[in-house]
Amino acid sequence: MEQKDDIYYIEKVKSGETNAFSYIVEKYKEIVFSIALKVLKNREDAEELAQESFIKAYNSLHTFKGNAKFSTWLYRITYNSCISEIRKRKMNFASTSEIEIKDESEELNLDGIPAENRAQVIKQALDQLPEDEYTLVLLYYFEEQSIEDIGKVTGLSESNTKVKLYRARKKLYTIISNIMKDELYTIL
Template identity: 75%
Template sequence: MEPKDDNYYIEKVLSGETNYFSYIVEKYQDIVFSIALKVLRNREDAEEMAQESFIKAYKSLGSFRGSAKFSTWLYRITYNTCISETRKKKQHFTSTDDVQISDEAEEMNLDGIPEENRARYIKEALEKLPEDEYTLVLLYYFEEKSVDEICTVTGLSASNAKVKLFRARKKLYTILNEMLKDELHTIL
C-alpha cells in the first residue's frame, strides 16, 4: 500500500475512523519525542509530554486549518506543551549570549574524518547545545523546515530565528572544533 499524505489520514480521523491517527503518531513520534527530550532534558518527562502533544493534536485536529504543514502545526503543539511544562517546573533556559564563540569555528573542516565518526561527532555536539538552539537546528537542517515554518513552531520572529540559527550554527562549529582538538590530543 502506497503511503498517503497527512491530509488523507486527518480526513479519515475527522470522519470518525480514529484508528487512522496511529499512522500520524507512527510517522512523527521520533521527532516529537526528540523535541520534547531536548526541551525537557528528562526521558520520562519527554515521553509524557510527547504523548500529551499527540493527545492535544488529536483533540484539536478539527481546528487544523491547513494553512501550514501538519508537521509544523504538530511541532508547535509539542514545543508549546514542553515549554509550559518547563515553566511549571521553573527551569531556566540558557541564553545564547552567555556562550563565547571563537573565530576559529569558521575554519573547522570535517572532511578528513570518516563518515561514521562524523555522524557521532555531530550528534554529540548537538546534545551540548541548549534546547532552544537544538530545536532550531533540528527543524532547519534535519526536518528541512523553512524559517517561516520555524517561526510558526517556536513563535520567534523571522529575524530572531535567523539570528538564533546563525548563533547555534557557530556554537555547533565551536563545540565540534573543541571535540576534534580533544580527540587529536588523545590520539597523539
C-alpha cells in the same frame, strides 16, 4: 506529497476514522520525542509529554486549518507543551539521554570527520547546545523545515529565526572544532 498524505489522514480522522491517527503518530513520533527530550532533558518526562502532544493534537485536530504544514502545527504543540511543563515544574535541567540522529546528519558537511565518527561527534555537539538552539538546528537540518515553518513552531519572526539559526550554526561549528581538537590531542 508529505502534506497531501497528512491531509488525507487528517480528513479520515475528522470523518470518524480514528484509527487513521496512528499513521500520524507513527510518522512523527521520533521527532516529537526528540524535541521533548532535548527541552525536558529527561527520558520519562519526554515520553509522557510526547504522548500528551499527540493527544492534544488529536483533540484539537478540528482546529487545524491547513494554512501551515501539519508537522509545523504538531511541533509547535510539542514545543509549547514542553515550555509550559518547564515553567510549571520550574525544574533544574539534568543531563540528556541519548538522542537518535538519522543519516541526514551527513548534510552538515563535516568532511574532516571520518564517516564512522560523524554521528557521534554531531550528537555530542548537539547535546552541548541550549534547547532553543538545538530545536532550531534539529528542525532545519534534520527535519528540513523552512525558516517560516520554524518561526511558526518557535514563535520567532523569520528574521529572528535566521539570526538565531546562524548563531546556533556558529556555536555548533565551534563545539565540533573543540571536540575534534580534543580527539586529536588524545590521539597524539
